[in-house]
Amino acid sequence: MSSGVEITRPEGAIPLAQKYSGLSEEEVKKRIIAYNPPADSRFPNQNQTKNCFQNYVDFQRCVRLRGEDYKPCQFFERNYKFLCPTGWIEKWDEQLENNTFPVKL
Amino acid sequence: MMSWGQLGFQDAGSYFMEEFIYFHDFTMMIILGVLSYVVVFLILGLTSGWVDSGFVEGQLIEFMWTIFPALILIQIAFPSLLLLYLIEDFSKSFLVCKVIGHQWYWSYEIKTESSELLASVDCYMLPREDAFGMRLLLTDEFLMLPINVPVRILVTSDDVIHSWTLPSLGIKGDAVPGRLNQLNLTLNRKAMFYGQCSEICGANHSFMPIMLMGVYSWEFFAWLDRL
Numbered sequence: 001m002s003s004g005v006e007i008t009r010p011e012g013a014i015p016l017a018q019k020y021s022g023l024s025e026e027e028v029k030k031r032i033i034a035y036n037p038p039a040d041s042r043f044p045n046q047n048q049t050k051n052c053f054q055n056y057v058d059f060q061r062c063v064r065l066r067g068e069d070y071k072p073c074q075f076f077e078r079n080y081k082f083l084c085p086t087g088w089i090e091k092w093d094e095q096l097e098n099n100t101f102p103v104k105l
Numbered sequence: 106m107m108s109w110g111q112l113g114f115q116d117a118g119s120y121f122m123e124e125f126i127y128f129h130d131f132t133m134m135i136i137l138g139v140l141s142y143v144v145v146f147l148i149l150g151l152t153s154g155w156v157d158s159g160f161v162e163g164q165l166i167e168f169m170w171t172i173f174p175a176l177i178l179i180q181i182a183f184p185s186l187l188l189l190y191l192i193e194d195f196s197k198s199f200l201v202c203k204v205i206g207h208q209w210y211w212s213y214e215i216k217t218e219s220s221e222l223l224a225s226v227d228c229y230m231l232p233r234e235d236a237f238g239m240r241l242l243l244t245d246e247f248l249m250l251p252i253n254v255p256v257r258i259l260v261t262s263d264d265v266i267h268s269w270t271l272p273s274l275g276i277k278g279d280a281v282p283g284r285l286n287q288l289n290l291t292l293n294r295k296a297m298f299y300g301q302c303s304e305i306c307g308a309n310h311s312f313m314p315i316m317l318m319g320v321y322s323w324e325f326f327a328w329l330d331r332l
Contacts, residue, residue, distance in 0.1 A: 023326070035201075036198040036199055036200070036201060036257060037201070038196075039195055039196040045193075046193070046278075046286050046287050046288075047284060047285065047286065047287075048259060048285040048286070048287045049283065049284050049285045051285070052285055081216055082201045082216050083201065083259065083285070084285075085203050085205055085214060085259075085261055085285075086214060086225070087205070087263065
């Protein structure tokens with residue numbers, strides 16, 4: 001799992017999620033939802049608004065600096081997609097298209 | 106959910122709520138002890154006809170009635186602060202669930218690892234005739250979360266301030282537009298949990314309940330698939 005937990009299983013053992021959901025291994029891996037954007041010490045408290053926004057801005061800046069295919073940018077993309085509500089992401093994407101995004105990228 | 110005539114807490118649905126109930130019981134024991142002590146001496150003092158004119162100060166008694174309450178308060182403070190910081194530990198969450206308040210319903214978004222899959226569900230209150238006697242509590246759709254999995258809940262709102270509350274899980278988070286409030290939740294059993302909006306948000310503030318079902322992980326996967 002993405003949180004860094006190591007799981008060792010006896011040979012031949014199937015993960016429970018795969019055994020009981022009836023999905024194949026690839027399907028289960030596609031659906032693994034065990035990703036939690038790592039704890040960011042810049043945002044230690046209950047208010048995570050800036051965490052979501054900062055990851056979005058960092059992703060946009062990363063992509064503009066390094067290109068769409070630069071893999072480390074996916075870290076920011078994943079974080080903001082998990083943290084930010086869809087409505088906010090759509091609003092910011094629209095602002096980017098209209099050149100009205102409040103941050104200079 | 107609460108039953109008629111119930112005075113105490115609902116059965117805890119999360120590990121934090123269990124701890125809150127233990128802390129409440131512990132503090133209540135101290136409170137009742139102190140209260141009885143004070144009431145007894147108050148009544149004795151008021152009903153006694155005699156007054157000691159020489160009793161104006163007493164260094165030892167004054168020292169004792171300062172130190173003992175301080176020690177009692179320190180005893181209460183330790184578990185209180187421990188719990189306070191424990192519920193704010195978000196480093197161990199496995200799942201992120203976004204809760205969005207609208208006028209007048211709740212919607213939930215669960216993002217999976219694969220970027221394309223985003224499960225979203227809107228939950229409207231069931232009318233009285235469809236609610237099986239549990240009026241103001243049932244919704245047409247409900248949120249399912251896996252049990253024994255730490256979940257990071259991020260609460261926000263689309264319009265006005267709401268509050269996402271589940272008393273049996275010991276959680277309450279204000280849904281403020283433009284702000285993401287983070288809550289920590291680990292369900293401890295398979296059950297249905299109910300809550301109601303806890304911040305006045307308009308005409309139908311009383312009619313936007315919250316329904317959450319604790320299920321096994323594979324049942325959670327199956328539910329995500331169906332959405």
